[in-house]
Amino acid sequence: MNNQKDIFFRIFHSIDFEKIKDHPNILIAANFWEEERFQAARTCYKFMRSLDDLIDNYKAEHKIITDVERNILIKNAENWIHSIRSTGNDNSGQHELNEMVKRYNIPLWPMEDFVKSMIYDINHNGFKSIPSFIDYSQGASVAPASIFVHLTGLQRNGNEYIPPAFDVREVSSPCALFSYFVHIIRDFVKDQLNNLNYFAEDIMLKNNLNGEKLSDMAKGAELSDGFREMMKEYYMIADEYRIKTEKMLKVICPLLEPRYQLSLKIIFDLYLMVFERIDVEHGNFSTPELNPTSSETRERVYSKILEFFHN
DSSP states (O other): OHHHHHHHHHHHHHOOTTTOOSSOHHHHHHTTSOHHHHHHHHHHHHHHHHHHHHHHHHHHHOSSOOHHHHHHHHHHHHHHHHHHHOTTOTTOTTHHHHHHHHHTTOOSHHHHHHHHHHHHHHHOSSBSSHHHHHHHHIIIIIHHHHHHHHHHHOEEETTEEEOOSSOHHHHHHHHHHHHHHHHHHHTHHHHHHTTOOOSBHHHHHHTTOOHHHHHHHHTTOOOOHHHHHHHHHHHHHHHHHHHHHHHHHHHHGGGSOHHHHHHHHHHHHHHHHHHTTOOTTTOOOOHHHHSOOHHHHHHHHHHHHHHHHHO
């Protein structure tokens, strides 16, 4: 056990927390895996991120998207998933991703669900209700999380990898949804400034809010009581998924090797760290307020490793 502790702290000290700035949680947590599996996570995440960023960046720069532009974006998304399905195509620009999917027995459904959500993003600017957002989240959040969980649960048999002996979607969903609701609260200002809105229309209407008011508040206007009520509702939903995640971790962790147990606990704890910073009643929901510094993140991971060996 002491040898394993030494290994984990050696890995910890090798992580450049200053360098990992954009969406760091998955990369920080996967650092504790064996190197090949870590590279598989990086590769999958990189290609999913590239498609997501392509769409988000385009929407950030274009408040209005023409039908021609929309069709081009949809075609890009369709080509992306077609390339993964056609794993025998050595000329594909995604050959690296295809190889990882094949080697690590990664199922196609997370990629397919992910693309469905990306196409929804292209065709819509928001959500009618929380249920419609949760449905969208199956691709936007649960799918990437499922690949992460799939990689933690793989069993190695010589040079082959055997898929996990549990339902990856079921295990992934609570933490993915917890992190996504926290993500929405945390990134309120950034998303609004980039013409992105993840708040449900029915909740906005109930609290006398609209896109223009949210944009004004993101730019510094006084936060309304209705805005705080909406954030309170999102906070409470996140808390429900927090509790479900804690229960799921107790069930799944005993089935995993220690390094994969630790990675799941770290990724959950890093979103919990943001959740604990949310002050619905008095907070201003600014980016500095809700985003931990790299040194704070480093300290949190350090504490989680210590806790892992004390329990």
